[in-house]
Structures are given as structure tokens and as C-alpha cells.
Amino acid sequence: MLMLTGSEIQSYLARLGIPEVQPPSLSYLRELHKAHVEKIPWQTVDIVAGRPAPIDPASSVRLLTTGRSGYCFHLNGAFQALLRSLGYRVSCHRAGVQPLGQEPRINSFHLGLTVTLPDEEEPRWIVDAGLGDMPFEPLPLRSGEYPQGPLRYRVTDSGVAEGGWRLEHDPFASFTGVDVAPEEEKDLSVFVPKHEFYSTSPESPWINLFLVRHRHAEGSNEVRGCIWIRHDSTGVAKTELRTREQWLEVLGDVFGEHLVQYSPLEREELWKRVHGIHEEWKRTRDRTG
Known part of the structure; x- marks a missing residue:
């Protein structure tokens, strides 16, 4: 997995408006997550313009550190590289977004992330900068309901992947939820065909x-x-x-x-x-x- 150089880390943090590197902690993870989802939007701009960007982490980091953005594969692909380079234990997972009126699925059309913090009371956290309007802060990987501002999220067991989990969106949101597979993906190759479909297929x-x-x-x-x-x-x-x-x-x-x-x-x-x-x-x- 990609490890960023010191200058790349500084450029990334500058984009987030975060002044300094800190040791891994839940409070710093929250700060990074909130800044990421607020300052770097989820977008289909390049796809609509016919100029999709590749999703390898190095390209995604360059994308974000030069004032640009992307969608889940770019955002979470770059964010996991930053977190890993800052000393966090990050895992990538196959996931699937459930649109309104459709069934839950895990089809690798979304890249899910978890972070393990061994010294915390809640050791595993759902981290996701690639869903656009959810969540604002990391969520514990534990069943429950979690309000964040006016939006309410729920974490449950997945009904489509044994050992997986489900993040349900606010009832008034634009999609229903996300299911995530428990297995860790060692690289992003499984997502490349999905990105090619999303970014080029009619x-x-x-x-x-x-x-x-x-x-x-x-x-x-x-x-x-x-x-x-x-x-x-x-x-x-x-x-x-x-x-x-x-x-x-x-x-x-x-x-x-x-x-x-x-x-x-x-x-x-x-x-x-x-x-x-x-x-x-x-x-x-x-x-x-």
C-alpha cells in the first residue's frame, strides 16, 4: 500500500486546513475526517465532462492535493493512504450503496474503510470520506444509532454479507444505506473494473x-x-x-x-x-x- 512522503502529507493536510501532524488518536482521526468531508466534496464533475481520473492511490492523492476532487474511489483511496502514512491501521473493504427503492448489495461499487485504534474503548471505527453527505465523523463499528447534526445514522449487521456490517443513512436522505464486506482488500484492483464502468459506460x-x-x-x-x-x-x-x-x-x-x-x-x-x-x-x- 502507498505511503506518502513528508511533503505529500503536508500538502494533503494543508488542503484539509490542518496545521500539523499529530500521533494517531481518536480525536485526531475525528479532526481529519470532519475536515475531509467538509473541504473536499464528493463529485461527478470529471465523469460528466468526459475526463475521469484514475483511482490508484498515488493519482488520487495528487488529485486532492492540487485542488481537485472525485468520488468514493478517489476520496477514500487517498484518505486511506494519508491515514496509513500518519500511523493509523487502516483496512479497505468491498462495499455497495443501496439506492432508494432497491435491495441491499455488496457489488464493489463502493470502497469502504475501517480504522483500528487498539488503545481505545471502541477499537474499530467506520471511516468514510467517500459518500458525500454521510457521515461527518467516524462511527464506532458497533450496532447502534448515531445522530450527527440533523442527520441520524444506524450501524447494524449486514444482511447480505456474513460478518459484514451495514451503515444506514438518515430516513430523509438520498440513498438508503451501505453494506460492507468484512474481508480486507490488500489493494484497489478489485475496484478498477467498477470505476471503468462508472466513469465511461453509457x-x-x-x-x-x-x-x-x-x-x-x-x-x-x-x-x-x-x-x-x-x-x-x-x-x-x-x-x-x-x-x-x-x-x-x-x-x-x-x-x-x-x-x-x-x-x-x-x-x-x-x-x-x-x-x-x-x-x-x-x-x-x-x-x-
């Missing part, structure tokens, strides 16, 4: 869905196409982003997604593509009532 759910998500202490934010969705203690609010300027401002100011790898012309083209898909969605919605 059947991929992300090819035409521009989606950016992150968590914060009070809730979560999401841009889905041209709709900005905020979930906090007051409920859910939605705003249509009608202009390119509005859209870019929310991406940059709310998510820290400044599209640094795209030229002004490429940003304009990306906006036109996303706005066109959004307008077609509105026409379809209007026709179907």
Missing part, C-alpha cells in the same frame, strides 16, 4: 448526472445539475441555479470546487452541458406532471 448513472456533495457540522449541501439542495436543522431547502455565474459561485463558495483543471472555455462548455441536461429534465418533469 449505462453509468453518473455519465449525465452532475452531482457535488459534502457534509458539514450542521447538515449537508448538494448541487444536482442546476439545483442546490441544503439539509440542516430547519429542514430541506432547494434553489434553482439559473445562470452560469450563480452555478460557479455556489460550487466555489459552498463546496470549494473551483474547477481548477478547466479553462474558462471548458467551464463554459461544462455549464452548457449541465444546463442543457437540466432543462431537458424540467421539460420531462412538466410533461409527466
Whole structure:
């Protein structure tokens, strides 16, 4: 597994806004996790733009330390490399996200992580910076319900993998939960075919869905196409982003997604593509009532 150099660790921590390296501990793990999910969003930007990034950990670390982002394979792939390089005992696991209205599954379309802290009362922790709007802090790998801000999560045994576990999302969230296999994956090769499907196949759910998500202490934010969705203690609010300027401002100011790898012309083209898909969605919605 990849071990980061001192300069790579410093660049990564700078992206997270964390000033110094500390010895492994639960409190430092919490600090790292909260900063990661708040400052580095989950996104399908590069997939929609037809410029998917590879998911080997070295490439993912470069992605994140140069002001960019990605989805679960990039985010958790880079995060596990950082944690391991900081002295944490990290395990990678095959996992599967259960969409609303569908059955639980473990299909390796998600990379799950656990961290073992031998000196803590709760030795194993669920760590996940790659789900977009859950969780904000690590969760103990123990059955129970865990509120974090306005969102509530539940950890249970998996019904689809013996010895595995399940992380259930808030009842009002955009997906139902995640099931995780207990076996540790020594590298990320099992996820490569899944990434190729997600990032290039016409059947991929992300090819035409521009989606950016992150968590914060009070809730979560999401841009889905041209709709900005905020979930906090007051409920859910939605705003249509009608202009390119509005859209870019929310991406940059709310998510820290400044599209640094795209030229002004490429940003304009990306906006036109996303706005066109959004307008077609509105026409379809209007026709179907």
C-alpha cells in the first residue's frame, strides 16, 4: 500500500486546513475526517465532462492535493493512504450503496474503510470520506444509532454479507444505506473494473448526472445539475441555479470546487452541458406532471 512522503502529507493536510501532524488518536482521526468531508466534496464533475481520473492511490492523492476532487474511489483511496502514512491501521473493504427503492448489495461499487485504534474503548471505527453527505465523523463499528447534526445514522449487521456490517443513512436522505464486506482488500484492483464502468459506460448513472456533495457540522449541501439542495436543522431547502455565474459561485463558495483543471472555455462548455441536461429534465418533469 502507498505511503506518502513528508511533503505529500503536508500538502494533503494543508488542503484539509490542518496545521500539523499529530500521533494517531481518536480525536485526531475525528479532526481529519470532519475536515475531509467538509473541504473536499464528493463529485461527478470529471465523469460528466468526459475526463475521469484514475483511482490508484498515488493519482488520487495528487488529485486532492492540487485542488481537485472525485468520488468514493478517489476520496477514500487517498484518505486511506494519508491515514496509513500518519500511523493509523487502516483496512479497505468491498462495499455497495443501496439506492432508494432497491435491495441491499455488496457489488464493489463502493470502497469502504475501517480504522483500528487498539488503545481505545471502541477499537474499530467506520471511516468514510467517500459518500458525500454521510457521515461527518467516524462511527464506532458497533450496532447502534448515531445522530450527527440533523442527520441520524444506524450501524447494524449486514444482511447480505456474513460478518459484514451495514451503515444506514438518515430516513430523509438520498440513498438508503451501505453494506460492507468484512474481508480486507490488500489493494484497489478489485475496484478498477467498477470505476471503468462508472466513469465511461453509457449505462453509468453518473455519465449525465452532475452531482457535488459534502457534509458539514450542521447538515449537508448538494448541487444536482442546476439545483442546490441544503439539509440542516430547519429542514430541506432547494434553489434553482439559473445562470452560469450563480452555478460557479455556489460550487466555489459552498463546496470549494473551483474547477481548477478547466479553462474558462471548458467551464463554459461544462455549464452548457449541465444546463442543457437540466432543462431537458424540467421539460420531462412538466410533461409527466
